[in-house]
Amino acid sequence: MIELSLADIGRALASREISSVELTGIYLDRIARLNPQLNAFITVDPERSLAQARAADDRLARGETRALTGIPIAHKDIFCARDWLTTCGSKMLSNFVSPYDATVIGRFRQDGAVLLGKTNMDEFAMGSSTETSFYGPTANPWALDRVPGGSSGGSAAAVAARLAPAATGTDTGGSIRQPAALCNLSGMKPTYGVISRYGMIAFASSLDQAGPLARSAADCALLLNCMAGFDERDSTSLDRPGEDFARELTAAAGSRPLAGLRIGLPQQFFGEGCSAEVMQLVDAAIAEYRQLGAETVPVGLPSMDLSVAAYYVIAPAEASSNLARFDGVRYGYRAPAYADLTDMYCKSRAQGFGAEVKRRILIGTYVLSHGYYDAYYLQAQRIRRLIANDFAEAFRQCDVILGPTSPSTAFRLGEKAADPVQMYLSDIYTIAVNLAGLPAISIPCGFAGGLPAGLQLIGNYFREARLLNIAHRYQQVTDWHRQRPAGHA
């Protein structure tokens, strides 16, 4: 059962082969047994999940079934869920029981999916390893002494170890795609604005976007169908006609289903900086795509090398503003002792935030401060434009851009924790996509030294369905994505 696709699980539930209560019980049992060594979940609440599963079973009995009805889904602890502890991986919110649902959570509820638990993450999604969590690091199921990536590392580890059929994540600079790559999953960041950010705790509002983490592109499509849609409560939500993101997957195809597809290979993705072993796997994937009928064209993204620098101005600037709301007044942590109001703010924030979050708030405060705004913030926004223009130019020559997701396989716990710059550079291939606001997916493309590597496919705006199909066709002729880590029986 735990290897079935979401569509097959849905069929098993609809035909009453298994009940949602039984299915949810299987996963809750796995979490109880296997989570202690992974630390993938921050909160599990079996009674609450089983109550939802019972309601889903009633719904299934009445025949009111939607694609995800009765299927347990794990959610990154950045999504507010009514009556659930919602911590964002921070001591600041370690006592925050949300009074309301994020739109994403609400949409899963409407479809009758079961909330299986809240997953671990880098504090306020700031990190690439899930090591900055107040609740301790998450281990990678493929090697327990290695990181699962981040910031959605808990969601990735949970799905990889089959503690959940699928999960949600958020991606501000690679936080869905990089953990997907490091844990052998398929993970998609849609076009900015496709999924509502309402109730998703804000890090960098012009970059944050939710998305699915799952075992296949086809599963991602079903999750996206549930998650995407206009929301008047998010001022940047895009009002577009609804679409079925799985619509291209079922089309009949011959031996060359991608004939005519032009895949752009930017030299910036294939230079130094990527480990040879990952590059070899990416090259093999390119050969596979040629077999499927695609042709490759060289493209250039000349400003991409500047994306990390621009990102570490823009994201901290927005974060310093967003995180100003954590003041110990209306919710969250308040220091036990203080002299006056300012001292209460300063101590609550000093005690409530971890080191990486403080660092980024300080960077943001500095780059926005008087005298530095133009040199840093405006310059970063101008470079952001150059990067977006690069992609626009590249998409005149190709339909999709391909490259590695991450320059290496999973690194060791603690390996980069002491050096923020090294950690930041692990997102070198993913950040430009957020700056431009484009959709991208990471899919498994093989193993090096027993550790998975990810292939990144970047599409033009609103080409999610096409991207999912391109990923799906690869998954029909390869079985990397079906590989499962040993030792989590």
Added chain:
Amino acid sequence: MAPVRGCGGKNFYDTLYGSLVYHLSDFVTMSLTLEQVHRIAHLARIEVDEVEARRTLGQLNGIFGLIETMQAVDTQGVEPMAHAQDLAQRLRPDCVTEDDQVAWRAAFQAIAPEAEAGLYLVPRVIE
């Protein structure tokens, strides 16, 4: 003062801006000082002690070393991009949308560190 780059048909402000970027970049490539770290921390309302400030200083200077690579790029005339989609801010009618406001207020205040009679309590500000 750094040289002003050629205006090449750009307007006065672009020319001025070009010189400003040059000027500031000369200035900001200097490392942060401990005093600046304390000042930023105060602006951000985060208490830092001496030990933390020193450690933070080294890390921030490392990060700014990375950020500085931006300064070498000529972005004169490039429109700053604040957002992925060029959209106008959507407006909504200025009216209450939640039903049962009393219950919602109670729910939100139940999770406050200190609340009383529908108000959030903080240390006295005005004597």
